[in-house]
Amino acid sequence: MNKNSRSIWELANPKRFVSIANWIVPFLTIFTILCMTIGIFWGVFFTPDDYRQGSSVKIIYIHVPSAFLAVNIYIMMIVTSIIWLIRRHHVSLLAAKAAAPIGLTMTLVTILTGAIWGKPIWGTYWAWDPRLTSFAILLMFYIGYISIWSTMEYNEKVGDLSALICIIGSIFALLSRYAVLFWDQGLHQGASMSLDKEENISNVFYLPLLFCLLGFFSLFLTILLIRTRTEIRIRRTNSLMRTKLEK
């Protein structure tokens, strides 16, 4: 392989990863603040009320991006876990470890905002609708993944176990989701924005939502980079301490 060729695997070097993260985090922070301010202010103050739902519709500017992240962070964790199992890059494993609490928070935010919206519109905080059930299932698998890290000390064996748990969890989460979907299709409306459909929600709501999605996504990236950097430093400190103790 050409020594000068640049590839994504360069980031597998913890030192290189930290230096790139150091460089990129300030820009991402500014970008996040800009996007979220524009998106949320525009969405909350400068869009008309919905003709049926009134002002409560504005909660979608938090609900939709966090739901989008909650699902996609788990997918990201599966991908990084598989990369860890195949290529044994510690950064990949540490990224999965760092992403899990963010995903858990996003799941909780989704459930909470959904409950606040559901009370006036559906008349209930919680219903056993398939989509809501999927989020309850997601919550359980996030808790499972985090608990295996919190009970055991960091080493390669625990890394393997947590990666396997993440992959097994995804299989059973999907199975559970379709088991629940088998009997009823539920109360929750379908997706109102997608790339392949003719009719999306109207542009008045669509543009600020796009800003919010972008803002939440870069918020996730920022926190993920900071947390992964911290995990790398913790790991380095621990190995330094161990070598010092052995001497």
Place this chain on the structure above:
Amino acid sequence: MKTSIHILKYAMSFSSAGRSLFLSTSFFIIVILTASIGMSQFGVSTNKISVTILWISLALSALLSVEIIFQTDYEDGTLDWFMLSPISLESIIVLKALTHWVITCLPMIILTPILCIPLGISFESSMWILLIMIIGTPAISFISTIGAALTLGERGSNLLLSILILPTFLPILVFGIKISLLVINSIYDYVAFFILLAFSLVCIAITPLITSMIIKVHYT
């Protein structure tokens, strides 16, 4: 050939089988009796709750007795010996799971028609529930081996085990509970019945592979 049979026979003998059988069955009986005494305060029979309690307590007592599968083998070195033996680890895991099913799930399934009386489920539907449990519970035993392998070498990790494994029982529990409820209301949904069977068979097919992967992680 003779050695293989000997190894397989050895894999099926659990040192603490009798104690575990007694404990898991007692746990099942105690949970159901406590719950039905609590429910009797309603004054009306609530089939939805009783069926759920039946399945959840079955899953919990199968899960909590999972330590017998690998724990002693891991501690006295038998598991190392299994890994060195000419028999593949997967087939040993299949045998272990089947033995676990016979020791913990089968007694509970046999007790189910009797325990349906305090729960207020009629005898005819309890026989149907028994059949559904025979179809569904092998999956519970097989999935439990994943948990047993995960918490290998860590005594007293029952809580972690429940957190990790109980959510994976969901497909089986959802279908088992729903079909049992339908049967109580005299609706026989054969499609759902076969899907439960399919879930069970899928679990039997894939979990030995996953479990052997996890056990190998402990030995690298």
